[in-house]
Amino acid sequence: MDPMDTPSNDRADERAVRQEWRHALDRSADTRAAGIPSDPTEVAVTPAVEAPPSATTPPPASAPTPAPAVAAPAAEAVAKSLTEHPTHVADPTDLVLAIRGLRVAFSGNEILHGVNIDAPRGGVLALVGPSGCGKTTLLRSINRLTELAPTASIDGEIQLDGQNVYDRGTDLNLLRRRIGMVFQQPNPFPMTIFDNVAFAMREQAKSRPSRSSLLPAVEDVLQRAGLWDEVKDNLDRNALSLSGGQQQRLCIARTLAANPEVILMDEPCSALDPRSTARIEELILQLAGSLSVVIVTHNLAQAKRIGDYAAYLLNGDVIEQGLARKVFEDPEQQSTRDFISGMFG
């Protein structure tokens, strides 16, 4: 036996990895707290005109809308070139997530002003809106990461399968397994490909499973994440030596290994090249149906390519939500129209 491969070393490794995971979460929170923009390529949209009131999701009187865009001749061409896919949703009234009256403030400064969002089970819900409108905060509130910031205060309900995740007594470890998260920057653990995927399986096992007993499940998850063929010959390679796109698929695999019902993705392709982006989009389309995805993206073409449903946020309010095709092709709100043409323009 390798002298390094002792049970106590394994336990130390696992402790370190758990710590690493916490650090990854903290780093993400720190970035926000420091006011570092989540994505420098995101287009800032200048507020200008008032949004007309909506029957379903009324914007508050104070909610400005983005400036009417400079004429965007490319918009229609881009919209037409988008591929359409069949919906993943079996029953639109069966909600995996129901966000009700969600208010989030940092140091008393309210960022989300009573947000209501429906996420039908099995679907891909795309959250779009200008930089700083609260998309990441909303996403991080779903699996209760927002509260890691000591200045955060949170009010309202987020029901997962009808149960409020903010109920007292919610098991946060279990919640974060049921609602996995993939971040903007791929963040594999600094360990082998195998150990990244096996991480959640080992955490959930009662006694330490052998590598050979985990291998079939590791393969299955890597297959589902579309990475198996590229890594099967060397599962003991350090995950950090993979390309960015492969690392992001590995992070999706690591999330899938916990068998989640929902995966939250915060601009998962913004650090990737177009080919890797296409690969991740394909993967999301394959995964949807058997699980639900909530994705934040600043790429409207992507939101339309993969979204079954969409919600448009502006300054902490949901301006419009519903079927992605409707929201992007025939929005009810002038504000939504302006945002769409602005982004394409």
Ligand SMILES: Nc1ncnc2c1ncn2[C@@H]1O[C@H](COP(=O)(O)OP(=O)(O)O)[C@@H](O)[C@H]1O
């Ligand atoms: N931990 C935090 N502490 C203080 N302010 C925060 C924190 N997280 C987010 N914010 C603020 O909330 C607003 C919305 O941020 P965010 O949710 O990241 O928007 P988006 O993802 O739409 O760009 C920003 O003004 C941001 O500075």
Ligand SMILES: [Mg+2]
């Ligand atoms: Mg963000």
